[in-house]
Amino acid sequence: MKKHRWSIALVALALLLAACGDTGGETTTTGGDEEPTTTAGEEPTTTAGAPAGETPYTELNAAIAGDYEGTSVEIVAQWAPDGAEATSFDLALQPFRDATGIEVNFEPTVEYETALQVRVDGGNAPDLAQIAQPGKMQQYADAGSLINLSEWFNVDQLTQDQVAGFVELGSHNGDLYGVYYKTDVKSIVWYPIQGFADNGYEPPTTWEEMIALSDQIVADGNGNPWCISIESEAADGWVATDWMEDILLRTAPPEIYTQWYNHEIPFNDPEVLEAAEYMSQIWFTPDYAYGGNTYINATFIGNTQDPMFDPAGPQCWMQKQAAWIPGFWGENKDFTDPADWPNKPGEDVGFFYFPTIEEEFGQPVLGGGDMFVMFNDRPEVRALLEYLATAESSAAWIERGGFVSPNVNVPLDSYTTYPETELSTMVANATTFGFDASDLMPADVGAGTFWSGMVEWVAANGEGTEEIFQSIEDSWPAG
Amino acid sequence: MSEAVELQAPVQNGRRWGVLRDVVISVGVIGLIWLGLRVLRDPEAFSEWGDLTGKLAQAMLALVLGIAGIWALFIVVNSLVEHLPARAAELVRPWIFVLPALAVVAVYLVYPAIRTIIQSFTEVPEGGGIFSNYIEAFTDPAVQIAIRNNVIWLLLAPAAAVVIGLAFAALADRVKHESLAKTFVFVPLAISMVGASVIWGYMYAWRVPGTDQVGFINGVIQFFGGEPIPFLFEIPINTYAMIVIMIWLQVGFAMVILSAAIKGVPVELTEAARIDGASELQNFFKVLVPSIRGSIITVFTTIAIVVLKVFDIVYTLTGGNLETEVVALRMYDAMFRFRNFGQATAMAVILFLAVVPIMIVNVRNLRKQGIEA
Numbered sequence: 001m002k003k004h005r006w007s008i009a010l011v012a013l014a015l016l017l018a019a020c021g022d023t024g025g026e027t028t029t030t031g032g033d034e035e036p037t038t039t040a041g042e043e044p045t046t047t048a049g050a051p052a053g054e055t056p057y058t059e060l061n062a063a064i065a066g067d068y069e070g071t072s073v074e075i076v077a078q079w080a081p082d083g084a085e086a087t088s089f090d091l092a093l094q095p096f097r098d099a100t101g102i103e104v105n106f107e108p109t110v111e112y113e114t115a116l117q118v119r120v121d122g123g124n125a126p127d128l129a130q131i132a133q134p135g136k137m138q139q140y141a142d143a144g145s146l147i148n149l150s151e152w153f154n155v156d157q158l159t160q161d162q163v164a165g166f167v168e169l170g171s172h173n174g175d176l177y178g179v180y181y182k183t184d185v186k187s188i189v190w191y192p193i194q195g196f197a198d199n200g201y202e203p204p205t206t207w208e209e210m211i212a213l214s215d216q217i218v219a220d221g222n223g224n225p226w227c228i229s230i231e232s233e234a235a236d237g238w239v240a241t242d243w244m245e246d247i248l249l250r251t252a253p254p255e256i257y258t259q260w261y262n263h264e265i266p267f268n269d270p271e272v273l274e275a276a277e278y279m280s281q282i283w284f285t286p287d288y289a290y291g292g293n294t295y296i297n298a299t300f301i302g303n304t305q306d307p308m309f310d311p312a313g314p315q316c317w318m319q320k321q322a323a324w325i326p327g328f329w330g331e332n333k334d335f336t337d338p339a340d341w342p343n344k345p346g347e348d349v350g351f352f353y354f355p356t357i358e359e360e361f362g363q364p365v366l367g368g369g370d371m372f373v374m375f376n377d378r379p380e381v382r383a384l385l386e387y388l389a390t391a392e393s394s395a396a397w398i399e400r401g402g403f404v405s406p407n408v409n410v411p412l413d414s415y416t417t418y419p420e421t422e423l424s425t426m427v428a429n430a431t432t433f434g435f436d437a438s439d440l441m442p443a444d445v446g447a448g449t450f451w452s453g454m455v456e457w458v459a460a461n462g463e464g465t466e467e468i469f470q471s472i473e474d475s476w477p478a479g
Numbered sequence: 480m481s482e483a484v485e486l487q488a489p490v491q492n493g494r495r496w497g498v499l500r501d502v503v504i505s506v507g508v509i510g511l512i513w514l515g516l517r518v519l520r521d522p523e524a525f526s527e528w529g530d531l532t533g534k535l536a537q538a539m540l541a542l543v544l545g546i547a548g549i550w551a552l553f554i555v556v557n558s559l560v561e562h563l564p565a566r567a568a569e570l571v572r573p574w575i576f577v578l579p580a581l582a583v584v585a586v587y588l589v590y591p592a593i594r595t596i597i598q599s600f601t602e603v604p605e606g607g608g609i610f611s612n613y614i615e616a617f618t619d620p621a622v623q624i625a626i627r628n629n630v631i632w633l634l635l636a637p638a639a640a641v642v643i644g645l646a647f648a649a650l651a652d653r654v655k656h657e658s659l660a661k662t663f664v665f666v667p668l669a670i671s672m673v674g675a676s677v678i679w680g681y682m683y684a685w686r687v688p689g690t691d692q693v694g695f696i697n698g699v700i701q702f703f704g705g706e707p708i709p710f711l712f713e714i715p716i717n718t719y720a721m722i723v724i725m726i727w728l729q730v731g732f733a734m735v736i737l738s739a740a741i742k743g744v745p746v747e748l749t750e751a752a753r754i755d756g757a758s759e760l761q762n763f764f765k766v767l768v769p770s771i772r773g774s775i776i777t778v779f780t781t782i783a784i785v786v787l788k789v790f791d792i793v794y795t796l797t798g799g800n801l802e803t804e805v806v807a808l809r810m811y812d813a814m815f816r817f818r819n820f821g822q823a824t825a826m827a828v829i830l831f832l833a834v835v836p837i838m839i840v841n842v843r844n845l846r847k848q849g850i851e852a
Contacts, residue, residue: 291687444817455800
């Protein structure tokens, strides 16, 4: 009797499994481990598309000549699937596909960094992968996962083509591992255009002018000149580290900046303390920052500039933040489509370049970017990486907006979308491109004590600078 | 399984066939379950079914596998055990039922715990001794602050929760709408720590003095002409402001247990005390409290363990900034932000060691109560 009961259950289970198993089996055979073909390689009957003719790159030339026709390359990036960035990048790859007949499978991935790590650890690395953090590239390089590009890549050409600093950022221990493709600029200060015009304020071009303008705003009784705040969920303080870095690039030679994040000079080197001095001039001068130091610590970064959009007129006038911020301006928060924003970047709010401090250090730009690294060495993979180093590879994305190339050969007039029109000029004119130093420091400092130290500094209203910077120095991990 | 077959070898033909049949069925069931798990692991398995139906089918399969599969597994293994000699079967059978649970505990609890302890000694920076993670833990100023804060939390939160909970339980015992009154105190317990932190984040919110205050408390303060206080951004109010949240969350728990305990105290006892001339306060402190001592200890230690592990509140509200760091948050940061496994595991072991004595008190107390009852 007992046995009967369980055999019935068993049959039922078996039936269910069989039903489900069917589909399971089918997909394993067709799908399985093979990457699904997302783009069918078109017949390369004509070499239509941009990279025609001779390029400075060997494998790319061979590819255009049709040598690798029918092969395929897999490239991955963190740009969200179905998002504008992924679409733009896929379009940017199309000229290469058309010209070479190489099948390029681009897979935008969610949970990108973990997914990539898992694939690399599992010996199933993609051919090319986008990486935003130089530290991550260094980790992969140290683990021996990356192909050393110096051995065959035309590094001289790349150095010539890109804004100063990018080749170094893509290098590790003197060898090139990553080729930069896209940049982000942080060295900009936003201001209300109408408000400036009404009061006769001019966007400042030097530090002195900026201080004079700040004093002017205070004297005019127009509220506070600066909108600053650093509360950012579990990452409080990073806005302050960006300020520090941007100022240090302007008060010290680029070597000092590099030595600073490499800890070849102490974290609290006199040069750094001098930069902190400049920073506190804006952050902690009474009446400069809206709401004082408590506002800076207690206000979410997406609300920093809310007083700028006060119905009674701007209560604070200048905000240093990268180009992603317009979505957070006042009522803009309520709309997802930029076309609906009541406060339009470029029309209602513009930006100026965070001014030079000491002229001898030129016009540095602080920012970040995306590089591509190579895990598998095949000629067609080389060809695609070389293509990504050319100016042509970004044309499609530039047209769609949201992209600034590190390549100086990209014609500036090809940028037609705001704010890329101005950011591209800034990048092209940059004497140095400084990568976000806190991202280059060990995480204990760069995402730890540097952040929390800035929060403490703000809480102390700029007092005790030396002790705080000393404690950050002390927290630098040994070895 | 092969053992079962061997043992049964000399027995008569019919039973041997029975064994063979059960073995075949067992292998079949295990094979089916294995196949089912394989299908579950294949992300593409249901892709042809469309997004929603595919997901539903996958969930169904998981349900069937989880419930019917385990059920079938127990039954077939049990059927095999039945072929053993009676005494051996009695010996083996309990293990069949306990073993999966034990295996799960071993794999997901015991093994990681042991590995964590080992890692805290082996994952050391180059040139560091085996204790270097612990030395660093106790010399790093951030960790010292974290440990100090955990002590402050431990001193304040459990005691306050128990006192308030006890007072409420004793008072609510005498009001008309007891359950309604208790519900209000109990509801916070149903809110997650992160949820409570977000709620209290608004309670404490600070806006520039003179502008509209979003935060309730500062709204009241400003209404009466006071200067809004940045509760979460001023040392040392920030730590105490967060301890209040923990107390608010735990009072309900303390109240429910203690209220039940108070109701368990025989009425004759308090009546007798009253007849002997004890005042209400004497009655409370000298009769009621000693009678529910066991429950008070249980509640206190349980809350103490929760408090020692406090993480969510601090993570959500201050991120450990401005001297609010606690040990559990430090562990999380070491692990996921700084990728310093040695430091993280050392913090885990320290936290574990701190919890153990309280656990012992708790278990002992429970056991004593069990014996007394």
